[in-house]
Structure formats: C-alpha cells, structure tokens
Amino acid sequence: MKPTNIQDPEYFHKVVDCQYACPAHTPVPEYIRLIAEGRYTEAYMINWDSNVFPGVLGRTCDRPCEPACRRGRIDEEPVAICRLKRVAADNRDDVIPYMPQGPFPPNGKKVALIGGGPASLTVARDLAPLGYEVHLFDEQKLGGGFMRSQIPAFRLPEHVLNDEVNYILRLGIHTQFEHYVESLKDVLEKDYDAVFVGTGAPRGRDLPDLPGRQEGDANIHIGINWLGSVAFEHTTNIGKRVIVLGGGNTAMDCCRTARRLGGEDVKVIVRSPFASMKASPWEKEDAQHEDIPIIDNHVPRSFVVATDEEWSVVSDQWLAGEPIPDEAKLRVDENPHSAIRNPQLRGMTFEKVEAVYDENGKRSLVPTGEPEVFFPADDVLIAVGQENSFPWIERTVGVDFDKWEMPVVDKTTFQSTNPRVFFGGDAAFGPENVITAVAHGHQAAVSIDLFCNGKNLLTERLHPMTNLISQKMGIHEWAYDSAVDEYDRLVVPQADKTVTLRDRKKEVELGFDPLAGYKEAERCLNCDVQTVFEAPKCIECDACVDICPTACITFTTDGDESDLRSRTKVPALNISQDIYVADGLKTGRVMVKDEDVCLHCGLCAERCPTAAWDMQKFWYNVTKAGEVKYNVVQITRNESAV
Amino acid sequence: MTYVRSTFRHPALPKNDLGYTVDYYEGSLSTLCAGCGHDSINAAIVEACWQMNIEPHKVAKLSGIGCSSKSPAYFLSNSHGFNSVHGRMPSVATGANLANRDLIYFGVSGDGDTASIGMGQFVHVVRRNLNMVYLVMNNGCYGLTKGQDSATADAGSKSKAGSVNLFEAIDLASLAIELGATFVGQSFSGDKDQLIPLMKAAMSHKGFAFLNVISPCVTFNNNAGSTKSYDYVREHVEITGTMDFVPMMREITANYEAGDVSDITMHDGSEIRLHKLQKDWDPTNRRSAMNAVQNAKDKSEILTGLLYIDESSQDLHELINTSDIALNSLPQSLLTPGSDALAKLNASLR
Ligand SMILES: Cc1cc2nc3c(=O)[nH]c(=O)nc-3n(C[C@H](O)[C@H](O)[C@H](O)COP(=O)(O)OP(=O)(O)OC[C@H]3O[C@@H](n4cnc5c(N)ncnc54)[C@H](O)[C@@H]3O)c2cc1C
Ligand SMILES: Cc1ncc(C[n+]2csc(CCOP(=O)(O)OP(=O)(O)O)c2C)c(N)n1
Ligand code: SF4
Ligand code: SF4
Ligand code: SF4
Ligand SMILES: [Mg+2]
Numbered sequence: 001m002k003p004t005n006i007q008d009p010e011y012f013h014k015v016v017d018c019q020y021a022c023p024a025h026t027p028v029p030e031y032i033r034l035i036a037e038g039r040y041t042e043a044y045m046i047n048w049d050s051n052v053f054p055g056v057l058g059r060t061c062d063r064p065c066e067p068a069c070r071r072g073r074i075d076e077e078p079v080a081i082c083r084l085k086r087v088a089a090d091n092r093d094d095v096i097p098y099m100p101q102g103p104f105p106p107n108g109k110k111v112a113l114i115g116g117g118p119a120s121l122t123v124a125r126d127l128a129p130l131g132y133e134v135h136l137f138d139e140q141k142l143g144g145g146f147m148r149s150q151i152p153a154f155r156l157p158e159h160v161l162n163d164e165v166n167y168i169l170r171l172g173i174h175t176q177f178e179h180y181v182e183s184l185k186d187v188l189e190k191d192y193d194a195v196f197v198g199t200g201a202p203r204g205r206d207l208p209d210l211p212g213r214q215e216g217d218a219n220i221h222i223g224i225n226w227l228g229s230v231a232f233e234h235t236t237n238i239g240k241r242v243i244v245l246g247g248g249n250t251a252m253d254c255c256r257t258a259r260r261l262g263g264e265d266v267k268v269i270v271r272s273p274f275a276s277m278k279a280s281p282w283e284k285e286d287a288q289h290e291d292i293p294i295i296d297n298h299v300p301r302s303f304v305v306a307t308d309e310e311w312s313v314v315s316d317q318w319l320a321g322e323p324i325p326d327e328a329k330l331r332v333d334e335n336p337h338s339a340i341r342n343p344q345l346r347g348m349t350f351e352k353v354e355a356v357y358d359e360n361g362k363r364s365l366v367p368t369g370e371p372e373v374f375f376p377a378d379d380v381l382i383a384v385g386q387e388n389s390f391p392w393i394e395r396t397v398g399v400d401f402d403k404w405e406m407p408v409v410d411k412t413t414f415q416s417t418n419p420r421v422f423f424g425g426d427a428a429f430g431p432e433n434v435i436t437a438v439a440h441g442h443q444a445a446v447s448i449d450l451f452c453n454g455k456n457l458l459t460e461r462l463h464p465m466t467n468l469i470s471q472k473m474g475i476h477e478w479a480y481d482s483a484v485d486e487y488d489r490l491v492v493p494q495a496d497k498t499v500t501l502r503d504r505k506k507e508v509e510l511g512f513d514p515l516a517g518y519k520e521a522e523r524c525l526n527c528d529v530q531t532v533f534e535a536p537k538c539i540e541c542d543a544c545v546d547i548c549p550t551a552c553i554t555f556t557t558d559g560d561e562s563d564l565r566s567r568t569k570v571p572a573l574n575i576s577q578d579i580y581v582a583d584g585l586k587t588g589r590v591m592v593k594d595e596d597v598c599l600h601c602g603l604c605a606e607r608c609p610t611a612a613w614d615m616q617k618f619w620y621n622v623t624k625a626g627e628v629k630y631n632v633v634q635i636t637r638n639e640s641a642v
Numbered sequence: 643m644t645y646v647r648s649t650f651r652h653p654a655l656p657k658n659d660l661g662y663t664v665d666y667y668e669g670s671l672s673t674l675c676a677g678c679g680h681d682s683i684n685a686a687i688v689e690a691c692w693q694m695n696i697e698p699h700k701v702a703k704l705s706g707i708g709c710s711s712k713s714p715a716y717f718l719s720n721s722h723g724f725n726s727v728h729g730r731m732p733s734v735a736t737g738a739n740l741a742n743r744d745l746i747y748f749g750v751s752g753d754g755d756t757a758s759i760g761m762g763q764f765v766h767v768v769r770r771n772l773n774m775v776y777l778v779m780n781n782g783c784y785g786l787t788k789g790q791d792s793a794t795a796d797a798g799s800k801s802k803a804g805s806v807n808l809f810e811a812i813d814l815a816s817l818a819i820e821l822g823a824t825f826v827g828q829s830f831s832g833d834k835d836q837l838i839p840l841m842k843a844a845m846s847h848k849g850f851a852f853l854n855v856i857s858p859c860v861t862f863n864n865n866a867g868s869t870k871s872y873d874y875v876r877e878h879v880e881i882t883g884t885m886d887f888v889p890m891m892r893e894i895t896a897n898y899e900a901g902d903v904s905d906i907t908m909h910d911g912s913e914i915r916l917h918k919l920q921k922d923w924d925p926t927n928r929r930s931a932m933n934a935v936q937n938a939k940d941k942s943e944i945l946t947g948l949l950y951i952d953e954s955s956q957d958l959h960e961l962i963n964t965s966d967i968a969l970n971s972l973p974q975s976l977l978t979p980g981s982d983a984l985a986k987l988n989a990s991l992r
Contacts, residue, residue, distance in 0.1 A: 073653065074650050074653065075650070476645040483646050483648075484646075484648040484650060486648065486649060486650065539677065539860075539864075539872045539873070540832060540872065540876075541677040541678075541679070541682065541832065541858070541860065541872060542681075542682040542685070542831075542832060542834070543676055543677045543678070543681055543682070545685070546681055546682060546684070546685035547647065547672075547681075549647055549648045549649070549650055549651060550648075550650060550651060550652045551651070551652045551655070552652075570652045570654050570655060570656075571654075573654070586873070586876070587876065597652055597653065599648055599650060601647075601648055603645075603647060606645060606676065607676045607677070608676060608677065609675065609676045609677025609860045610677070
C-alpha cells in the first residue's frame with residue numbers, strides 16, 4: 001500500500017480525534033494540558049481563539065468531540081472535554097489584555113451582519129480587528145441570539161454570556177438591537193461591501209392540524225417562542241400540569257423550565273422510542289433527575305378542549321386512565337357549541353405505537369391497536385422541531401433558494417449566489433448548534449476578507465497553521481505527561497434540586513473545582529503528541545511491537561490496505577481510523593501502525609534503541625481572517641520566563 | 643518521567659480457549675536494554691503459552707544468572723519461578739521435575755550461563771533427557787557483565803571495543819544433538835513467525851527440548867564485525883523449513899504445496915507440519931541433522947528452524963521408573979510409608 005504521507009497536515013490532525021471532530025477544530029489537548037498545569041488564562045485564550053465562547057460552550061456545547069474522543073474507545077467513557085473548558089473559563093484571570101485592543105485603524109470596508117447569534121458575533125470578532133466597520137442587526141434587545149433567548153439561564157447564567165458577548169462588542173461593533181431587518185434588498189442598497197446572514201432557524205414547528213389546536217390556543221405554546229418569552233421575562237408562570245411534546249434538546253429545556261415556572265406535574269411525551277430520541281443522553285438524564293417522566297412511543301392525536309359541564313361528565317373516567325370509548329368524542333371540532341361556552345384545555349389524547357424496523361433498518365412507528373390514552377394538562381409546549389424562514393429576503397436579490405426554501409450556500413466559502421451575501425450558522429444549512437455556528441462564522445469571515453480584498457475565495461484561502469516538535473527530554477523523559485491515568489471519568493457536581501427548581505436562574509451544574517479539573521485533565525491521552533517513525537533508523541528489533549500496551553505496531557510484508565488491516569497484530573477493523581504505513585526497512589517489510597487505540601504513551605519511542613520512533617507534538621490551528629493571532633500562550637510564556 | 647506501562651489493552655484482544663487474553667500471560671516490565679533480543683523472545687513465550695491455552699500455574703520458569711536469566715521475570719507473572727545460581731539451573735530443574743512431573747518446565751539460560759560456567763550441568767541434563775524446554779538466549783557475550791566474549795562467540799567476531807575473538811565457538815545445537823537431546827531447534831529473536839511454533843512444539847515434546855535462539859545484545863554486541871548482530875544474523879540465516887504446530891485434536895488448516903510437506907506426530911497427538919526447504923535433511927535422523935548444521939556452518943550460514951526430533955524417546959522419569967504421581971499429590975501413607983517399610987527395604991539390601 002502507498003506509504004503514509006505524514007507531511008499532509010490532515011493525517012496527524014485526524015489522529016487528534018477530539019480536535020478533528022470539533023467543527024472549529026479547537027486544539028483540545030493543548031488546552032487540557034494547560035488546565036492540568038493550572039494555566040487557566042492561557043487555556044481560555046486558546047479556546048477563545050478557536051471557539052469564541054469558551055464559558056458558554058464549557059456549559060452548553062453539543063460536544064461532538066466527546067463521542068469521538070480516543071479515551072472512549074479504550075476506557076468506558078471519554079474525557080469530559082466540554083466541562084474542562086468550563087474549568088478554564090471559571091478560573092481565568094482578566095483576559096482582556098490578551099485580546100485585540102481597539103480602536104483599529106479603519107480599512108475603509110463596511111459589513112452588515114444580520115442576526116446577533118454566535119455566527120454573526122464570530123464574524124464580528126474576526127473582522128473588527130482588521131479595520132472593518134461592522135454593523136450588527138438583531139431584533140432582540142441584547143446580543144447572543146439563541147444563546148440568550150433559548151438556552152435557559154439554569155444551564156447558562158446570563159453573566160457568562162454577557163461577558164463573552166461583550167468581549168466582542170467592545171471591539172467597536174456598531175450594534176443595532178431591537179431592529180428587525182425587513183428587507184435584504186434595502187440592506188444591499190446601502191453601501192456595505194459584504195452582508196452576512198446569521199439569522200438562525202427561528203421558526204418552531206407547530207401541529208396545526210391536530211384537533212383542538214385552535215380552540216386550546218391560549219394554553220398551547222410553541223416551545224422556542226415560549227422559551228424566548230421566558231428568557232426576556234414576558235412569561236413568568238405556567239399551569240401545574242404541563243405536557244411537553246417532542247424528544248429533542250428543546251423539549252428538555254422546555255420541560256425543565258416549566259418545572260421552574262410552577263409546573264408540578266410536567267411530562268415529556270414523545271413519538272419515538274426513548275433510546276432514539278434526539279436529545280443528548282445527559283439532557284434526558286437531567287430532565288429525569290428533576291422528576292420529569294419521559295413517556296415514549298406515544299403519538300399525539302388531539303387536544304382535549306371542553307367546557308366545565310362537558311368535562312364534568314367524563315373527567316372522572318378519563319383522569320382514572322380508563323380507555324376512551326370511541327363514542328365519547330370530546331373533540332371540540334365536532335362540538336360546535338362549545339366555543340361560546342368558554343372551553344378549557346383539559347389534556348391530550350395519544351395513540352400508542354411501537355417502532356418496527358424493515359430489513360434496511362428503516363424505522364416506522366406502527367400503532368399497537370390499543371385504545372387511545374388521555375393525559376391531563378393545563379398547558380402544552382410543542383417542541384417538535386425548528387425551521388428556517390426567510391420572509392425578509394426578497395427572491396429578486398440574486399440569492400437563490402432550493403426546493404426546500406433553503407439558500408444555496410457554498411460549503412467552504414459560505415458565499416451565496418449573490419457574491420456579496422454570505423450565510424452562516426443555523427441560517428446556512430439548518431439548525432445545528434453554537435460551535436457549528438462559530439466554525440461557520442470563522443470561515444465566512446475569511447471569505448468576506450478575501451472578497452473585500454478582491455482575492456479568490458477558494459484558491460487564496462490559507463492553510464491551517466501546523467507544527468511538529470519533538471517532546472524528547474531524556475531516555476524516559478518527555479515534555480508531556482506520558483503516563484496514562486486509569487481512573488474513571490469524574491462526575492460534575494450539581495446544585496441541590498430543591499434549590500435549583502425554585503429559581504429559574506440558579507445554575508444547576510457547579511462545574512469541576514480546580515482539583516477535579518486537574519484529575520479529569522490527566523485522563524487525556526495527549527493525542528496530539530504523535531508517534532513519528534523514521535524507517536532508515538529502524539533495526540527491526542521488535543521492541544516497539546512488544547512493549548506497546550495496545551498492540552498498535554506490526555512489521556509485516558506489504559499488501560493492499562484491507563490485506564494489511566487484516567494482518568496487524570489485532571486486526572485494524574476500525575476503518576474510521578487510519579493505519580500509518582512506512583516502507584524503507586532493511587528486510588523489505590513495512591511498518592504498520594493502527595492509530596485506532598494508540599495511547600500516545602510514548603513507550604514505543606522509549607523502547608526503541610535507535611530513536612526510530614519519536615513523540616512529536618503536533619499543533620494545528622485553523623487560520624482565521626487576516627491571520628490575526630490571539631494566541632497569547634507565547635506571550636505569557638515569555639513573560640513568565642523573564 | 644514515567645516508564646509505566648499502562649494496563650489498558652486493545653479492547654478487541656482475542657481470548658484463548660481458557661477465556662484469557664494474552665495479557666494474562668505477561669510479566670512485569672522489562673529492565674533489559676531497549677532493543678534487546680531477549681525481550682522479543684519473552685514476547686514470543688507469552689504468545690506461545692497463550693496460543694497453547696496453557697494455564698499459567700502449570701508452568702515453572704527456571705533460570706541461572708545473566709540478562710537472559712533475568713527474563714523469566716518478564717513473562718508469565720502467574721507461573722512458578724526459580725532464579726537459581728549462575729549455571730546451576732539444570733540441577734534445580736531436575737530436582738523440581740522429579741518432585742512434580744505435572745508442570746511444564748521452561749528453562750531460560752544464556753550462552754555464558756550454559757556454555758561457560760554451566761557447561762557441566764548442561765551436558766548432564768541433556769543426556770538424562772529431562773522433560774523440559776531449555777532455551778538459550780544466545781548473544782555471544784556476557785551481556786550482564788558488560789559484554790565480554792562468551793564461549794559461543796565465533797572465532798573472528800569483532801567486539802564493540804574492536805578486539806577480535808581468537809577462540810573457536812562452542813556450537814550448542816550440535817552439542818545437544820550429539821549428547822542425545824531429543825528435540826533441537828535453532829532460531830532468531832527477530833523471527834517470531836518461526837520462534838512461536840517452535841516453542842509450542844518444544845513445550846509439547848516429552849523429553850529434553852533444546853532451543854538455541856540467536857538474540858542480539860543491542861548494547862555490547864550489535865556492532866559491525868560481530869557475528870551476532872541484527873544485520874549479520876539477518877543476512878546469514880538459512881532455514882530448514884517452515885513449520886506449523888498443530889495442537890492435538892485440531893484440524894490442520896495451514897496450506898502448503900504438496901510434496902514438500904511432512905507431518906511429525908508428537909506423543910500427545912499434536913502434529914508438526916513441516917514444509918522442508920533443505921535437501922538431504924531428515925529431522926528424525928540424528929546424523930542427517932548433524933550434517934545439515936555442519937554444512938550450513940561451512941557456508942557461514944546459521945541454520946534455523948527445527949533441526950532434530952525424536953518422539954520415541956524415554957524421558958528421565960521413564961528411564962529411572964519414578965512415581966507416576968507428582969510427589970505433592972501422593973497420600974501421606976505412600977510418601978512416608980513409616981519405619982516398618984524402611985526396615986523392610988534395608989533388610990532387602992543386606
Ligand atoms: C431550546 C434550544 C436550546 C439550545 N441549546 C443549545 C445548547 O445547549 N448548545 C448548543 O450548542 N446549541 C443549542 N441550541 C442551538 C443553538 O442555539 C443554535 O444552533 C445557535 O444559536 C445558532 O446560532 P446562529 O448564530 O446561527 O443564530 P441564532 O443564535 O439563532 O441567532 C439568530 C439571531 O438573529 C435574529 N434574527 C433573525 N432574523 C432576523 C432579522 N430579520 N432581523 C434581525 N434579527 C433577526 C434572531 O432573533 C436571533 O437573535 C439550542 C437551540 C434551542 C432552540
Ligand atoms: C558464580 C558467578 N560467577 C560469575 C558471575 C558474574 N556473571 C554474571 S552474569 C555473567 C555472564 C552472563 O552471560 P550470559 O549467560 O550469556 O547472559 P547474558 O547476560 O548475555 O544474557 C557472569 C559471568 C556470577 N553472577 N556468578
Ligand atoms: S484523549 Fe484527549 S486528546 Fe485524545 S481525543 Fe480525548 S480529549 Fe482529545
Ligand atoms: S505511543 Fe507507542 S507504545 Fe504507546 S500506545 Fe502508541 S504505539 Fe503503542
Ligand atoms: S524498537 Fe525501534 S529499531 Fe526496534 S523495531 Fe521498533 S522502531 Fe525498529
Ligand atoms: Mg549472553
């Protein structure tokens with residue numbers, strides 16, 4: 001097989017599983033080591049450079065890095081990467097001195113950012129220091145987008161968000177809050193050199209066709225609108241019995257918020273089986289911990305809306321959970337007089353289903369045939385998904401939309417079919433999460449900067465900044481802590497629920513204290529410290545093969561990839577992980593290293609008599625617009641050396 | 643600074659018939675020099691025992707003194723072990739074996755431990771056909787005492803300091819065949835594909851199984867001009883044939899071209915399937931085996947693989963007609979029959 005080209009920065013990048021999986025490619029192991037050393041400010045700044053909202057993300061990130069984390073393939077659970085980020089944020093000193101300091105000499109270019117969520121704020125942060133005049137529009141009265149209006153304060157305290165939004169706004173951003181942009185055409189007619197659309201996916205799905213929807217409207221709420229109204233304190237209470245429809249993270253935030261606003265009997269009712277719900281496992285756990293049952297395999301059939309008289313006839317049976325006879329039609333649509341007699345939402349009926357999988361594994365929810373069941377409710381929150389909607393973008397301004405009414409956006413440059421208009425965040429390709437919005441923002445900013453300088457958006461994009469440095473200090477000594485700590489993942493402590501349920505703003509998670517942060521940081525395997533092989537030095541003594549705890553290394557005769565994978569010491573079956581192949585050995589064999597479960601312990605390099613293996617730290621950082629460097633690590637290191 | 647070997651293992655490590663993964667057969671972390679051939683042999687022992695489904699407590703590891711003799715610490719932590727005096731492993735092995743014939747005796751020695759100080763004990767344990775594996779990790783020098791020439795260093799071989807050895811080498815494999823060893827193999831630490839089946843066959847053999855394994859000393863004898871360096875050995879290895887060891891009651895799955903293949907059935911029903919590469923060599927014929935080794939030597943080749951095997955021999959227990967039952971399993975009444983029995987015995991000798 002063709003030997004591995006380790007000069008290609010993407011090869012070693014892929015070995016750093018967490019960083020590779022992070023949409024913004026945050027250099028995770030580097031900041032984890034800094035946390036272990038107690039250098040929180042530097043750890044914070046490495047994050048800030050990459051993901052802009054370390055304090056927010058350290059509490060709320062969707063953490064695609066954790067399922068990818070190598071530790072999870074070797075140990076029971078991955079490193080608590082996300083919550084370590086919070087340790088850096090919680091313990092940082094004043095970071096403002098390490099951030100770009102305005103005012104910046106203007107470059108004469110002006111950009112409009114529509115929407116004030118993480119995507120737009122990232123573009124603002126990347127472009128302002130380059131001298132762009134940045135105008136940011138948002139319909140809300142404060143910046144942050146969904147981070148403010150949707151993510152509840154018990155998961156993300158307001159001051160954490162305010163700090164990080166302000167780090168950006170203080171760069172001299174011209175904010176136009178409480179300004180809903182009605183027309184892209186109007187914006188384009190102004191003298192902006194580029195326009196960025198970061199308006200998110202602001203429309204919550206409804207269930208308009210369910211019987212009783214209209215009649216019960218006063219007590220039926222669209223989840224994201226309701227959360228927004230709670231966040232901005234327009235809504236301060238809810239009925240005692242609440243049903244939340246849906247199985248995603250929005251449903252989890254709705255039910256937990258309802259518990260804090262007076263909901264005593266709050267239930268989540270979801271169509272799909274529990275295991276295949278969209279919500280992250282930890283969100284489900286947190287909801288259940290707050291005494292919120294999750295009832296799966298139930299499809300909503302109707303909202304039951306009835307007057308007091310109507311209700312008094314059946315309520316005893318229905319509330320007792322007796323099967324609902326077909327003749328007991330209490331649905332208001334079939335009861336024309338009820339509307340005038342001031343009907344009330346009483347609850348909902350559901351059909352029970354079970355998941356059936358066909359031979360291709362495709363799921364369908366098949367009714368079990370049991371009678372419908374009734375659940376009482378004073379209020380219902382509908383959290384069954386979110387959509388994009390661009391009523392304010394005229395279809396005549398050169399921005400093309402596809403058949404799903406989504407803008408046509410380039411996946412690399414984030415440019416739309418109108419070269420002056422860029423998209424990012426949930427507005428670009430549908431609802432995702434904060435870290436994805438940030439990653440889009442960085443790339444859109446790179447594109448806008450190239451565009452405003454008349455450069456090619458694809459060919460003149462800069463490669464990531466990479467570096468590879470030997471960590472060798474002595475025979476058994478490395479510049480990183482190579483020993484593998486083997487204890488289990490630490491649990492993040494939570495505040496007592498008797499306290500948190502009383503106060504919507506009381507943060508539930510307490511975060512790791514510095515000692516726990518240190519311990520958890522030590523679980524990291526330093527996957528960025530790469531095993532680098534030099535075949536001409538190797539005498540094929542097998543020492544590395546024998547010492548490797550996880551059987552990564554094999555010397556064997558060459559073959560094609562699948563053949564080699566079958567002949568490694570333990571077959572290399574995880575094809576999502578590369579094998580590292582080197583030729584040029586005296587015997588004509590090849591060295592094959594399966595990257596899959598390498599512990600980066602450095603023993604191969606310690607055992608090698610000829611230093612054919614070396615442990616080298618790989619640095620990979622996504623290049624941001626105009627190559628502004630916020631990487632203060634160097635600065636502070638030099639300072640402490642003086 | 644660490645040098646701690648993680649206990650994490652590959653999550654997909656296969657289990658043997660006893661339900662153990664290979665790490666159950668490992669030893670403590672080696673303190674030998676990085677790149678030492680002995681470590682490779684240790685890894686081969688671990689692998690061979692795992693593959694053979696041996697219960698570690700059924701093995702006794704025995705050794706003398708030397709880097710090689712330290713090795714038993716680095717494999718089979720769950721087995722019995724006795725690290726004896728320099729060159730005296732054979733007598734300890736003999737005593738242990740006579741007391742408990744139910745264990746697998748795995749002796750590890752060095753070329754110094756065997757061919758110099760231990761020569762006297764070595765030749766006698768061979769001729770007695772003690773049921774054991776006797777493995778010499780042969781590096782042509784006294785590794786532990788900083789690399790002096792040993793008795794197996796070839797005449798003309800150059801040391802690291804540049805001095806040339808004047809004396810003829812003792813060829814341990816020829817000597818073992820000559821003295822009546824009933825299983826003799828030769829191998830190279832850098833060739834686990836050959837070494838592992840050879841070890842498995844040696845452990846299945848009833849009688850004295852001798853393995854002379856060239857094992858470069860990476861620190862004191864891996865220089866240009868040494869005939870025990872990695873490079874030299876790789877260039878001069880010549881193999882008798884490839885072999886596959888098939889434990890008893892297993893189906894033979896290895897595929898070789900017909901014609902060159904011969905099967906040797908061992909006393910326990912296991913088979914050695916041999917794919918011969920040497921002409922005029924019959925591994926069951928002592929003289930033919932001697933010739934093959936000599937012929938290779940004349941051509942400056944190191945002949946490796948199975949050299950000689952005699953499956954019809956009687957081991958020491960059979961020769962001197964000992965108890966069939968290990969002494970620790972004999973009932974008290976048989977083990978110490980009392981003064982009457984002693985008086986009777988004495989009377990019979992008067
Ligand atoms: C309930 C809920 C919980 C969530 N929890 C998490 C979480 O824990 N972790 C996570 O990573 N992600 C979470 N998300 C998703 C995350 O909030 C979004 O993916 C992310 O905020 C998208 O960022 P954005 O910059 O694209 O847009 P948004 O954050 O949606 O910001 C868009 C902003 O634009 C404004 N806007 C829209 N149209 C106009 C207009 N025409 N004129 C002016 N302003 C306009 C909107 O009011 C909004 O403020 C959650 C989402 C929801 C609904
Ligand atoms: C009775 C006695 N004499 C001498 C020594 C010193 N000594 C220790 S190891 C050794 C030679 C070991 O050589 P070898 O058996 O080839 O082992 P290697 O270290 O090369 O593997 C000697 C002479 C000793 N320990 N005991
Ligand atoms: S072990 Fe550390 S470096 Fe490796 S993937 Fe997990 S967090 Fe990243
Ligand atoms: S660093 Fe080397 S010895 Fe350690 S697990 Fe990886 S390949 Fe094996
Ligand atoms: S330890 Fe070094 S010299 Fe020995 S096989 Fe491995 S890489 Fe080659
Ligand atoms: Mg020696």
